[in-house]
Amino acid sequence: MSPIRVVVMGPPGVGKGTYAQAIAARFRVPHISTGELLRREISASTELGLKARSFVERGVLVPDEIVNEVLCKHLSSEECRSGYVLDGYPRTLAQAVFLETIAPVDVAVLLEAPLEVIVERISGRLYCPSCGRVYHARWRPPTVEGICDSCGAPLVRRRDDDPSVVATRFKQFYEASSEVVKFYMRLGKLLVFDASVDSSIGIPLLLKKIEERLSARPHTEAARPGQAA
Ligand code: AMP
Secondary structure (H helix, E strand, O other): OOOEEEEEEOOOOOOHHHHHHHHHHHHOOOEEEHHHHHHHHHHOOOHHHHHHHHHHHHOOOOOHHHHHHHHHHHHOOHHHOOEEEEEOOOOOHHHHHHHHHHOOOOEEEEEEOOHHHHHHHHHOEEEOOOOOOEEEOOOEOOOOOOEOOOOOOEOEOOHHHOHHHHHHHHHHHHHHHHHHHHHHHHHOOEEEEEOOOOHHHHHHHHHHHHHHHHHOOOOOOOOOOOOOO
16 A cells, blocks of 8 residues: 555635544544644744744744755654645645655645635634644534643634734735645646535545545555555
């Protein structure tokens, strides 16, 4: 079985994390969010974290060299040997080209939803700074208000979920991603998916489409549910 490499793209709040986690669980590969990797580097005040901090806090893209370095550190680990699901990367054409040269992706998923749906999802989002778990005040509340179910840490709103920063990130996504989307379209790897439905309906539909794409790969077949890749 060759590695399964999927990228999940979409504007902030479209549900990238939720969909990416479901794809990762289905194919038993790690879910890698570059936003999360960067936030961890920042919390740990590493050299890369210190370089990335001001960009992340302003909601602007971290320069390609920094984010590529953070990502490469993770992709070279043993757990990524059977593949991965990338969430939030690539965001620029240069990143997409870089990724294609180090480890070509099988499917590039573009999640889409109208702006009203996205605003509703982002406005209630809560984040655990300790373990990274994401909640929604209305749709996925923690058992005890304001406390993480997994690790008991107090939940916070991400600084970059502030409405003014969200608007910057939204605009930036569409500006930066059009080249990336065209790049994957030209390669025949793009899968556009309407993520405005509830994820309990959307996830099985998307998984089926990805399985179809993977089984059409030359010389390979998609892993059966629950089977390690
Ligand atoms: P996210 O959690 O994916 O919304 O990312 C949060 C922030 O991390 C973004 O607003 C950027 O500042 C930074 N970031 C995450 N992934 C990338 C990337 N691939 N390229 C540049 N910056 C990124």
